[in-house]
Amino acid sequence: MIANELSVALSSVARYSKVPAPDDAEMNETSSTRRAALQQQAVAWLVRLKSGAADETVLAEFENWRSQTLEHEQAYRDVETLWQQLPQPLLADRQRRRALAARQCRVRRLKRGLGVAAAAALLLSVMGGFYPDYLQHPLADYRTRIGEQTSITLADGSIAHLNTDTAIDVSINANERRIELLRGEAEFDVAHDEHKPFRVVSGSMSTEALGTRFIVRYDGQAGAVTLLQGKIRSSRPSAHGAQADSATLQPGQQLTFNAEMLGVPQAVELSNADAWRRGRLLMNFVPLKQVIAEINRYRRGQIRLLDDELAEREVNIAVDIKQIDAWLEALQQTLPVKVIHAGPLVFLQS
Missing domain, CATH: 2.60.120.1440 (Jelly Rolls)
Structure with missing residues (x-):
């Protein structure tokens, strides 16, 4: 990783830095092009030598390239000097970029976390309203859900x-x-x-x-x-x-x-107290609001009374726990009450 970073950095520096020519003479376009080519070759050799994969054959080829002219030797020395100067700045830059990437990652995780938290809050709200039994005592030895018996x-x-x-x-x-x-x-x-x-x-x-x-x-x-x-x-x-x-x-x-x-x-x-064991609810001379409160224990979609006078009206009931909706429809035939369905909820009004 560091070799790749240094290779790019050295190539850039070699391309744009003015490295003095061996004879410090005025460069024409041809010599400038030649020097740039030698610098790129020197960068390639340096990276290759520092990679840890250079064997005796590679070293021999490098020495052969380096000894061709004084310009080859000077190009390599110039690049080697840059190599010695660049690691700390490059390392610092890499650490800066990693820190920036880490911050960006934390921000993304935070945003995802906030999104997950919001979704979880919404889910808990829905479950708390419609599935309260799922949140109550989840580690109990034995449980029944709303409407269940065992x-x-x-x-x-x-x-x-x-x-x-x-x-x-x-x-x-x-x-x-x-x-x-x-x-x-x-x-x-x-x-x-x-x-x-x-x-x-x-x-x-x-x-x-x-x-x-x-x-x-x-x-x-x-x-x-x-x-x-x-x-x-x-x-x-x-x-x-x-x-x-x-x-x-x-x-x-x-x-x-x-x-x-x-x-x-x-x-x-007693026949009323344990009627639920037989799948029924039996209640005599009790306010309708008490009946509805009892029925709501067995029904996930709650029934709500919209009329206070209706809520206090005394009734006698015999309800099949598995047929509560049928009882609600029949209720309209015996009481001056209107049953209004709104999704899972049911409202009763005079």
Whole structure:
């Protein structure tokens, strides 16, 4: 690389620099042309000799060329002098050009990086709005997407039925069986083992059971525990190190909770509480806004209410989770409501 750079530089200098003639006589056009030719030959010989590939034959040819006349000798000495003077400036110039190229490369990478960052931000925005379940707890042991349901047989024989948009972590060891409900809703059919308690943790709430069927629902801030069969005890630590809040549930009872407190156990209709296990949503005498909020858990394209009065209207529903759009169309036949489709979104108005 350096030999090529020096060859070009020496050729340029030899062409445009005025190197004194051996006899310092006034040059005519013929002698000037001859001197320029000798200088170019001298450059070629110097580069060839410095390339590291010159053998004895090449050296012999060079000595034969150099000894032809004093002009040949002088041309070579002049070029050799330039050779000694040029490496540092050329090296500095090469370093300058490399630094410039590196800066240009960094600028191009930065521009590409900004473009990639903008695209990534847009992608995350789209995913956050339309695919929030893909960004929630990606490393959970088990997950379901929006609209999905699945059942998992755990190592101890217990079964966890995961509802839509749910994530859990599972830890089963010699001392306990611990399930962390990170998000969503799950029904647990617990295998009896009196030596290893079965606990479901959701936020600060812990629910312990032995030989029991129960449902836990948690949205990251608040939730509910519903006992279907058996007996469970739910508890959470109180502030300032006080004794933990706790409650024991009987079948058919539900306990709500949040980060600050436990609710009071309330009776619920079990056929409605676990209807999702049968692919249905059953709700009686509840505001339409509550129905829509529940349905939106199963539908990636959200439904929005545009009328406050309509939102507060009490309804009874029985919805097939797989036929939500059909239910929306039928809704227009039973309520004074208009269904407006806008891409993946649906708006309801009076």
